[in-house]
Amino acid sequence: MTAILAVDALSVRYETPDGVVNAVNDVSLEIAAGECIGVVGESGAGKSQAFLAVMGLLAPNAKVSGGAKLRGRELLGTDPRALRELRGAELAMIFQDPMTSLAPHIKVGDQIAETLVVHKRTSWRDARAQALKLLEQVQVTDAARRLTQYPHELSGGMRQRVMIAIALACDPVMLIADEPTTALDVSVQAQILSLLKRLMRERGMALALITHDLGVVAGLADHVTVLYAGRVVEAGTVRRLLKQPAHPYTAALLRSMPRIDASVSEPLVAIRGQPPSPRELVGGCPFHPRCDLAQPRCAEERPTLRSTAGAMVACHFPIAASHGDLS
Amino acid sequence: MLRYALQRISGVIPTLFVIITASFFVIRLAPGGPFDEEQTLPPEIKANLEAAYGLDQPLLVQYGRYMRGLLAGDFGPSFKFKDFSVTELIAQGLPISLTIGLAAVFVAVLIGVPLGALAALRRNSASDYGIMGFAVLGIALPSFVIGPLFALIFGLYLGVLPVAGYETGQPKYLILPVVTLALPVIAYIARLTRGSLLEVLRSNFVRTARAKGLSPLRVLFRHALRPALLPVVSYLGPATAFVVTGSLVIESVFGLPGTGRYLVQGAINRDYTLVMGMIVVYGAITLLSNLIADLLYGWLDPRVRYD
């Protein structure tokens, strides 16, 4: 397997007046060509920070360490100019909030065309013609008219489609979608997700789908990485992870959300306690204050990510696989 | 855009009408009249004078006559500068007042916006602190302090610019007044620009622009600057009003023959027509500058012009 994107021991920290914030700690993951990886975790787990770091879009005061290679080319700490050439062309990202992510004063068509003009040196004329095709591809109704409209004239779902069209304009090999449907109506959510799925298949594009919703992941992703307090606590295939979560946090996450595929309708259980603040360092396992399976050892020694019985998990006492569920 | 523009323009006329009408009656309500000061005037002559200027008529009749005159572009005779009509007086002074006023606003935008943008882009650097320190001073110091100070430095010590007075066709007489007038506006615009650009640079759509791989210059000029200028443009209307009223003071500091003196003298003398003429002209200027600011705002922000 050749990785399109390989993130290696990525950390992001901020030195603020109120102390150090460790937003991302030692995160590694790989995404293969044409594959979809789900990145899940509660709010504040460091999902956005990790991928904004990959894109080189963090605030100037962020301290980034580790590596991130796109098709073997290092992204972190490289010449900003070289990074700009990849960004928006080979590596694209769409964001959580479509209402505010488009420039209010530029026509939608021009916002799409601009990427082509800048990266491919296309003329504005041709770029606008391509923008029309892209809008049709992302199933924007009445695409020709939309080209000359401004973002405020479009609904949230339409704006997110425009964001996707911008991201797809230069045919990227890797698309990062940061909670692309969180701000949208449920019916629109499903449309956008199936659109992403289709585009992935058609273009052989790799997709990193950031979400706090395991249901979204179930429908789209091949692999899942679970983040907790800026760390990877579990990673594996969707099939295994949803059926047999090995990390108590993953299991709790699954219990806390409605499942259509649940064999018995179990009651939903919210995870007790609050996600840890990235400002305070929890000794031992970061999940231990909230973990039902915690033992004395968990408060003292931090579990490292290791492979046990087909699962990558960072836990001293992973949940054992029940027999016969997986071949 | 056209509908938006027509809407804005059609709002100006009624507003001006209300300003004129209200001022007309308020001025007449103030005690005293134009001929009261001339103590030696026998009552019959005063009555004759008042009749000659129509002041013996009921107020409503005077109002009707005044408005008819205005429509024909006639501001009436001055009560005190007896050889001149108000139109003549204002036509004499207005070019100077307008020149320094408009030049001040123009200079303020031209210097204030780049200064503010520089401070935002070099946030927390020495240039940021320097610019913002200057801005605080520029806003805090009143122009009647800065004006004489400038006259002292550039006129007396350095001797490069005239201290006061005016000769036609000699712009050097206008430099100090314009700079004095522009200084607080430069300071305010720089602060506005800095704050608003910093906010826009943190916004989601600028992050999108950077995610598209655009160069920093393109991000700044095509994506960030126009939205960041919105607060500056909204301030242009009030800024013009500020500069216009400020010019009344500055003109007397630098001894310029503008219109400023007419407002003060006219008010003291109860020179009704002169004061009214000033109000009409300055009211129109203020409304016009607000109108231009509105149109500019609509051009910058599509959300406004479609509502």
Ligand SMILES: Nc1ncnc2c1ncn2[C@@H]1O[C@H](COP(=O)(O)OP(=O)(O)OP(=O)(O)O)[C@@H](O)[C@H]1O
């Ligand atoms: N500029 C910054 N300075 C200090 N801390 C920051 C900064 N940006 C982000 N953080 C912190 O980093 C942590 C991780 O944030 P991140 O946005 O990656 O979370 P997330 O997993 O994407 O959550 P969500 O689901 O809410 O989007 C948060 O606790 C946040 O407070």
Ligand code: SF4
């Ligand atoms: S290491 Fe201990 S506290 Fe942490 S998840 Fe595993 S069992 Fe729970």
Ligand SMILES: [Mg+2]
């Ligand atoms: Mg996020």
